[in-house]
Amino acid sequence: MFLHDRQLSATFGDDHAKRVLAPLESLYRRYYDETWQRYAELTVNHGGRLDDPPQFHVVHSPKSYPHNIRSAGEVAIIYDQHLGQVFNRLTALTLEDASPALVDCYLQKLFAQRCYVVGDFDSAALFGSVAYLMKSNLKNDKQQSPALDAMRSVLVGLQERFVIAHELAHTALGSSEELLTNCEWLFGNLVTDYYDLREESGASLSEAEANSQFWDDVDAAFMRRNPGATIPEEAKLAARSQKPTARSGAERETEQRLRADPLLRREFLCDSLAATSLLTGSKDLSEVIAAFVASTAALHNLRLLKILDGHIESADTDGNANFLTHAQDRLSLLRAMANAYMLFVLPAGKEHQPELHRSLTGWNKDFAAVVNDQLLFHFHPKTMRPHYLKTLGAEFFTIADQIATDPADLRMLLGFS
Numbered sequence: 001m002f003l004h005d006r007q008l009s010a011t012f013g014d015d016h017a018k019r020v021l022a023p024l025e026s027l028y029r030r031y032y033d034e035t036w037q038r039y040a041e042l043t044v045n046h047g048g049r050l051d052d053p054p055q056f057h058v059v060h061s062p063k064s065y066p067h068n069i070r071s072a073g074e075v076a077i078i079y080d081q082h083l084g085q086v087f088n089r090l091t092a093l094t095l096e097d098a099s100p101a102l103v104d105c106y107l108q109k110l111f112a113q114r115c116y117v118v119g120d121f122d123s124a125a126l127f128g129s130v131a132y133l134m135k136s137n138l139k140n141d142k143q144q145s146p147a148l149d150a151m152r153s154v155l156v157g158l159q160e161r162f163v164i165a166h167e168l169a170h171t172a173l174g175s176s177e178e179l180l181t182n183c184e185w186l187f188g189n190l191v192t193d194y195y196d197l198r199e200e201s202g203a204s205l206s207e208a209e210a211n212s213q214f215w216d217d218v219d220a221a222f223m224r225r226n227p228g229a230t231i232p233e234e235a236k237l238a239a240r241s242q243k244p245t246a247r248s249g250a251e252r253e254t255e256q257r258l259r260a261d262p263l264l265r266r267e268f269l270c271d272s273l274a275a276t277s278l279l280t281g282s283k284d285l286s287e288v289i290a291a292f293v294a295s296t297a298a299l300h301n302l303r304l305l306k307i308l309d310g311h312i313e314s315a316d317t318d319g320n321a322n323f324l325t326h327a328q329d330r331l332s333l334l335r336a337m338a339n340a341y342m343l344f345v346l347p348a349g350k351e352h353q354p355e356l357h358r359s360l361t362g363w364n365k366d367f368a369a370v371v372n373d374q375l376l377f378h379f380h381p382k383t384m385r386p387h388y389l390k391t392l393g394a395e396f397f398t399i400a401d402q403i404a405t406d407p408a409d410l411r412m413l414l415g416f417s
Helices: 005-012 022-045 081-096 100-117 121-137 146-175 177-201 207-225 233-241 250-260 262-277 285-310 317-344 349-378 381-392 394-404 407-414
Strands: 055-059 067-071 074-080
Touching (some): 022 055, 022 074, 022 146, 022 177, 022 262, 074 146, 081 146, 081 349, 100 349, 100 407, 121 394, 146 177, 146 285, 177 250, 177 262, 177 317, 250 317, 262 285, 262 317, 285 317, 381 394, 394 407
Parallel strands (some): 055 074
């Protein structure tokens, strides 16, 4: 084993293994082994062969992101159990149609955790303290129904499986030319065929329609938090900075970027291989729909973490920019692939494809309305500092500064103790 405990400790902290829950670690290892076996079988079917899987380690750390570490020709994949906790909370907020105050409270805490990761302890203590104060003043009387709780559990488990399968896909595709060639042919053609179908049916949005839909979404996002108010010009300017370029034939341009950008193409192939690996053993099409919805939900949640990271002055801005550049394309391409897979690959899938389309579109809208709009249009840490100084007072900042200098208190505040 090339990756030893001391190396894991140097990257993820000395207590990286102490907080890992043994039942979950066993579950993750089962996901890992089953996924690699699936990839090995696919490779054999296409005339290739995969050797033993790479090392697998489960940690629990503030970092959250999965890691794919390569050294001297060997590979180790690390899954961070804390990412599952993030998935769990974001998924619950979306399913519950949580209030803006509840969402903002969690974003404050999540941002504080991201600040902690890069060593910005002052910001971590400040925003963590604000989250603690907000939570103590919140009344969340809404009881989640057993059905929604069961749905959350299923979706979170599938999101975690998707992330593990995505990291394994990088190794599998890099190890087998046969598997890579087949995936490029299958998933690339599915996207092309789906875009062809939408173009022929007139489902693709024109530039005017896309622009209109964007501003309708902005209006809805603002009104959700400010009922009956008029959107001020500064809010419109903030929204405009988030506006994607809308052009006729945007889907075709996404397809062109897929063909031209090797990094986007590899990420899309890993997304697609991972998402379809979740279908193995599915007993009915409702499980297929859940797997595809969860895969896109995982991408939404990972993108949210990167957006938060982009608000940290000391963060890796180049790395964030590279991820976010591809994030929307990856979501669009995975949704297209999923719809095409249902239409053209699965037996009896064509009949249920409208249901899949509604489910994918519904999750996209719900996540945007409940979580993402709050992040994009209302969460601005640089302007929050002076606001908090004015509303909470200098004494609050003094207490936060004290917490920042005490590692144990800070970790407890952020939920890492």
